Amino acid sequence: MTPRFVVTGAVLLIVATAPALAAGDGAKSEMQGAVELSNGAKVPQKPSLAKLDLTNVQREQIRKGVLGQNTEVEFKLKSTQSAKDFTPQVGAKLPKGVTGHSLPAAVLSQLPQLRNYKYVTMKDQVLIVNAMTKEIVDVFPETRPLA
Numbered sequence: 001m002t003p004r005f006v007v008t009g010a011v012l013l014i015v016a017t018a019p020a021l022a023a024g025d026g027a028k029s030e031m032q033g034a035v036e037l038s039n040g041a042k043v044p045q046k047p048s049l050a051k052l053d054l055t056n057v058q059r060e061q062i063r064k065g066v067l068g069q070n071t072e073v074e075f076k077l078k079s080t081q082s083a084k085d086f087t088p089q090v091g092a093k094l095p096k097g098v099t100g101h102s103l104p105a106a107v108l109s110q111l112p113q114l115r116n117y118k119y120v121t122m123k124d125q126v127l128i129v130n131a132m133t134k135e136i137v138d139v140f141p142e143t144r145p146l147a
Contacts, residue, residue: 049116049130052137056146058111063126063142065107066119073098073122088127094120094134100127 034042054062075084079097086095094100100118108115120127121142128138140146 049132050113052113052117052128054128054138059126059138059140060146061110062103062107062114062119062128063140063146065104066121066126067142069101069104069121071101071119071121073120083122086122088122088125088136088139090136090139092136094127094129094136098122100129100131100134 036042073080083095083098100120103114116131118129118131124142125139126142127136130137
């Protein structure tokens with residue numbers, strides 16, 4: 001065999017196996033740092049929450065549960081003054097100084113899918129917030145019944 005055929009064969013071998021190797025590295029990097037449970041399942045370090053799709057009946061349960069909790073954001077405080085001009089909307093992140101509160105136990109017992117979410121009451125609205133990312137995932141009126 002001539003050196004030219006050997007080099008050509010080596011290049012073809014590399015080109016043919018590169019996509020498979022790259023795919024394997026991508027899967028490995030997604031799970032890099034994952035925690036392995038005792039049952040062998042691997043959990044990524046940055047898990048994402050399933051999309052929250054609340055009905056108006058569920059929103060009303062939340063509204064009633066947080067009504068009277070005295071957690072309304074007050075813009076008189078220095079830490080929350082910067083949020084005064086903030087307009088809450090789905091997809092927005094909570095502004096600095098505004099922190100979410102755990103939902104009341106009565107709400108979580110009825111709606112356990114909310115255990116990884118927090119809530120904020122501001123500007124007469126209830127905001128449901130992803131506790132990990134501080135992204136608003138739902139907004140509804142605090143004072144007006146929904147159902």
